Amino acid sequence: MTLLTPIKPVRKPRIGLYSVGLRAYWEQFPGLRERLEQYGVFIEQKIAQWGEVFNYGLVDTESEGRQAGEWLNTQNVDLVFCHAATYSTSSTVLPVHQINKAPVVFLNLQPTERMNYDGSTTGEWLAHCGACPVPEFANAFNRAGIPFKVVNGLLGLDYTPDISLTNEVTNERKEAKRAWLEIEQWVRAAAVPRTLRHSRFGFLGNTYNGMLDMYSDFTMIQAQTGIHIDVLEMCDLDRMLREVTPQETKQKLDEVLAMFQLSGDSPSDPIARKPTEEQLEWSCRVAAAQEKLVREYDLDALTYYYHGAPGGEYEKLQGGFIVGHSLLTARGIPCSGEGDLKTAIAMKICDILGTGGSFSEIVVVDYVDETILLGHDGPFHIAISEGKPILRGMGLYHGKQGTGVSVEAKVRTGPITTLNLTQTGDGKLKLISSEAESTNGPIMRIGNTQTPVKFRQHPDDYMSRWFAEAPTHHCAMSIGHNASLFSKVGELMRIKHVELV
Known part of the structure; x- marks a missing residue:
């Protein structure tokens, strides 16, 4: 294996x-x-x-x-x-x-x-x-x-x-x-x-408060995709955590050291530092619990978010999520943050097709290179990484509670396709795909995933067209030019597909 x-x-x-x-x-x-x-x-x-x-x-x-x-x-x-x-x-x-x-x-x-x-x-x-x-x-x-x-x-x-x-x-x-x-x-x-008709998607915690684009009716999602949604509680994961042995934690640490490189302190961002031994040990213990959760509930994908009260046990637990969810994503169990179920489905579609599917959103525009940086604070699809992803210790997660270890990485250079799954005003799902190129441009060293992407149009023109389609603000990034493939998925699932060219 x-x-x-x-x-x-x-x-x-x-x-x-x-x-x-x-x-x-x-x-x-x-x-x-x-x-x-x-x-x-x-x-x-x-x-x-x-x-x-x-x-x-x-x-x-x-x-x-x-x-x-x-x-x-x-x-x-x-x-x-x-x-x-x-x-x-x-x-x-x-x-x-x-x-x-x-x-x-x-x-x-x-x-x-x-x-x-x-x-x-x-x-x-x-x-x-x-x-x-x-x-x-x-x-x-x-x-x-x-x-x-x-x-x-x-x-x-x-x-x-x-x-x-x-x-x-x-x-x-x-x-x-x-x-x-x-x-x-x-x-x-x-x-x-x-595969989707036989899939169980875990929904752990809740959706990030106020992100209206991501709220969905679970019955509508099942009716249009065939997936079963299993609503999970943080206490389910906490129960798994209590069962993790030191040997299982060590095994996860070995996986992490094989798949990631550890950072030093960021030269630019004071909250992004070298991961401490305590942070790594905790992330690996949580990762072992996350895999136990996936196996006990027979999950095919997972979306998650938990805010928690400051200083609470579950705040500490969710602070260790990103590493384990990146490991799971690399092994065919896509994990999307902020409770974004629709993007978890888009990531699963990419994964079924063998094209990856990394959790992304717009980070910033580079008007000199005419690229758009796409990424997130995690998780990341390690299998489509440009080299070994970097782990950074985070003094805080921006906009969220707690501290922990995050992933800094980019999708490999070459052809990519983004896949967005959104919901229209009449309650119908819609796929939006865009073919582009991942470039070797620079990224920030702040403990987030970032990939400079050059679309076929100027960034402003592309964004105008994308925003006009009313997307979910996250998307899945896949390797290869896959719009034709995604359009056939839409045909077979009877879901409208729009390609931005």
Whole structure:
């Protein structure tokens, strides 16, 4: 086990697949059916890299379509790919999705980049005419009120079947690579609703007083995302703390020393100093209790905040939160501060997709570099850090009670995407994503996470557009350009997605 081994693995998406054709063709054109079925097996094997695949096979009549719909229901699939292998009537396909309600994506994947015009036969053409029925499918689905998406491109074989009269080696062509990247994104995105529907989010303490953007109706959140919210008390964590042994504290200290570097005193900020042995020992003991809490309540994510009375036991307890919650975030249990449940969900989406998801807000604008620093006073997603994060001892937490150890770090340089989950005036959730670049610009040495981010617009123009979308003021920062991936998550969860470009 490594220090970044997930405490709970992401659930694999369950993907339905079937190919379509016209039954009258099989007797007319010997070998065509078997050829199309082999294309379907190729697609199945490719998709199996990213999810569990349930391939019904060929559907060629409306009655077969009904059987396929019932069979897909028994497989509890999250997403269905309909491979338009050749022409098929829309009456063959529509019943599948009137019975099975999983989202559907049509695959228009032509096996060849160009027909052998001089040597082609009708049977050969029919093996390559997958685009022919897709407009008919689109019309029927639109009139039936069933949403759908289409992936267009080349099949991407690395060989040519013996029966073929043309070249079918297309795996290196851009049209095949683009199509398979889109298919991969659909499959990966399908892991998000499946995992969320089986997720338990802990809500420890309360929301920071007065942050109206973060208040949400737990029932509304569960209705739109499928997550269960477990309301936890500080006394639950305190009970865990009392069970922590010296050996468990030492084990956490070993983890901390492996994953962080310890700071000296900040050269600029008198409240940011070298962590004391007492502060480190306390943070590690609290971290051990935090992991116990996650395991006892079987949590997949956690949002937290506790103010507490000055000098109280729980004030001291929450002062040790940031290190342990950073460790948990790195191991697949995203933790968001200030009781921001919506951003915990955004962080979990990023984590399910393997792109990180670090807790952030606007820190300051650098008008010289034209970057916006994004970060927070913790926690931080260690797995996407630029080098080892730094631990600083804090004489106080600004705007909060207590003292303790905080994380100073930046997300690694390169492409990033922010993901914001907000709530609109009509009670609907909305995703907002922005692709940008993390730069190697300077950061302050004040014990906070900070990443200089260069968006595609001037900071003022970008902020105007972002503020106009009425976001939650926190967001999750992921590595990579993921807006297309996040948009597919929104489609599958039936949550509106806005990309700021």
